[in-house]
Amino acid sequence: MSKPTLYNKSCYGLEDIEDNSIDALVTDPPYGLGFQNHEWDKGHVPEKQIWEDSWRVLKPGGYGVVFSFPRLMHRVMIDIEDSGFILKDVLFWANLNGMPKTRNIALDIDKELGVESEIDGEYNYTQGYIKDGADSYKVKERKYRRKPASELGKKYAGSGTNLKPVYEPIILIQKPISESNIAKNVIKYGTGVLNIEDGRIPYSLQERGKKIGHNPHPIGRVPSHILRYEEMNDRYDKFFVIPKVRKQKDLFNYHPTIKPIELMSHLISLVSFKDQLVLDPFMGSGSTALAAIIKERNFIGYEKDKKYFDISQKRIDIELNQKLI
Structure with a gap:
């Protein structure tokens, strides 16, 4: 395994990478939602x-996983499919928070009717996800909590326009194989299959040593397309449990959409093999x-924002130094 290769520039073109040289694609692109008014997430999904470019550099049969958002996922999937990829599945990272x-x-409604809503208590407005790091959450101001005063407003009290988002879709894709069958493709390129063994879900502490199912595997369960956060109290754990990242976990990393390393490790294990x-x-x-690095894969990454690029380098240096100790 070599040290990761990082490029502080736009990924479009991928001119640094040769055709048919990449084994797997694992990426979390901007969703196009304008998240927290960040410029890099405004207005549109990634360009086709x-x-x-990814299709060009991936080996035939190579798999990829692409994060997206339910409301715009279809646009991303159309662009991916039109680029030549096979849409294999959609994994659901259920984080519930x-x-x-x-x-x-x-x-x-009160405002439209010219009625002043009633004050129903006070609360502290807290702002986080700012550049000062994990300890930067601070109370900005006191605000009033209000409730409707008009009769029509009372009828629609608590109504809204969106549900709480509790999952993120991860699109599973594959570049078509070039050989006459999958076995020949694996022999020639090392790609064309998912790494089911490395991606298995370990048994829970309550399950270990017990006979689970008709034909239990010693390592764990076959990975599914649901990756969940909280237990379902269903007597055994069928899915991979991954919480969202909290800012306090990393004192210098203020990226607003950090993905858990455990989640990315699981996905890398699933779509690639060692080295x-x-x-x-x-x-x-x-x-x-x-x-x-943790899963002993080689890596090439692009990030055009210098602030986040520097954070990446710092995190990688820390991880590599820990491995040398």
């Missing part, structure tokens, strides 16, 4: 060109790179 993105429309080469065109603060 990056999927055409997303931020609600709605408002009480009853208060807007293979993984590409992330939208590297962000480097979680995929760290996962590649």
Whole structure:
């Protein structure tokens, strides 16, 4: 395994990478939602060109996983499919702790009717995810909590326009094989199959040593397309449990959409094998790179934002130094 190769520039073109040289694609591109008003996430999903570029550099049969968002996932999937990839599946990372993105429309009804909504208590407005790091959460101001005063407003009290987001879709894709069958493709390129063994879900502490199912595997369960966060109290753990990252976990990493290293490690394990080469065109603060190091894969990553690129380098240097101790 070599040291990760990082490029502080746009990924479009991937001119640094040879055709048919990448074993797997693992990436978390901008969703196009304008998240927290960040410029890099405004207005549109990634341009189709990056999927055409990725198709060019991936080996025949190579798999990829691409994060997206339910509302715009279809646009990303169309661009990916039109670029030549096979859409294999959609994995669901169920984290259950997303931020609600709605408002009480009853208060807007009051406003439209010229009625002043009633004060119903006070609360502290807290702002986080700013550049000072994990300890930067601070109370900005005291605000009033209000409730509708008009009769029509009361009828629609608590109504809204969106559900709370509790999962993120991860699109599983594959470049078509070039040989007459999968076995020949694996022999020639080392690609064309998922690494089911490395991606198995370990048994829970309660399950270990017990007979699970009709034909239990000694390592664990076959990975599924649901990756969940909280237990379902269903007597045994069928899915991979991965919480969202909290800012306090990393004192210098203030990227607003950090992905858990455990999640990226699981995905890398699933779509690649030891010593293979993984590409992330939208590297962000480097979680995929760290996962590649942990899982003993080679890595190439692109990140055009210098701030996040520097964070990636720092995190990678820390991880590599720990491995040398």
